[in-house]
Amino acid sequence: KWPGVLAFLNNFIVWENERRPRLNKIIVEQSGKLTIPLADASNFELRGRADRFELAADGSVVIIDYKSGTIPTNAVINAGFSPQLTLEAAMIERGAFASLPVGTKVSDAQYIPIGKDDEIKSRNVSNKDKPFEQLVTEHYSGLLQLIHQFRDPITPYLARPFPQYEKQYGDYDYLARVKEWASSSGGEEG
Numbered sequence: 001k002w003p004g005v006l007a008f009l010n011n012f013i014v015w016e017n018e019r020r021p022r023l024n025k026i027i028v029e030q031s032g033k034l035t036i037p038l039a040d041a042s043n044f045e046l047r048g049r050a051d052r053f054e055l056a057a058d059g060s061v062v063i064i065d066y067k068s069g070t071i072p073t074n075a076v077i078n079a080g081f082s083p084q085l086t087l088e089a090a091m092i093e094r095g096a097f098a099s100l101p102v103g104t105k106v107s108d109a110q111y112i113p114i115g116k117d118d119e120i121k122s123r124n125v126s127n128k129d130k131p132f133e134q135l136v137t138e139h140y141s142g143l144l145q146l147i148h149q150f151r152d153p154i155t156p157y158l159a160r161p162f163p164q165y166e167k168q169y170g171d172y173d174y175l176a177r178v179k180e181w182a183s184s185s186g187g188e189e190g
Contacts, residue, residue, distance in 0.1 A: 008115060015120040025055040027099050034096035044147045048088050061100065063088050063109035071111040074127045083139040085109035085125050090140035108132050
């Protein structure tokens, strides 16, 4: 284990040294809050905590998210099932982080795998199928649609609306009685 940690740290230092000369500033561990007014005069509060913002000379920002686990695929991000970084970008644009002014342009977001002993390879959220700006707009719009949809008391809360993107057992499956319903309907548990 320890040799792998040392290898990762050495690679991280190389990665960091390559990035720093292109940056004006690095902001780490920032919490943000965006209040979204709703049609019924209530508010929805979107909160986030970013690992790292990199400010470039042109004033734009790249969001960095360190991942020790699995990095979401482009297909999952494009479909809107992993909107963490795109929603952080929407929050930045709307002034939700005190360290960045309203209207700050987010040029991209990247996942950085940590804990591996090989070369550090970031994965950009933007991809050939959808540019980052389009993903941010779609995911924020999708969030607004969901918020308004779930304000309606007749909207059902499905236990597993997209099971192909779920782990075998979800954190709240016991509350939804997933195993019980699956066994009574002849379906699979996962």
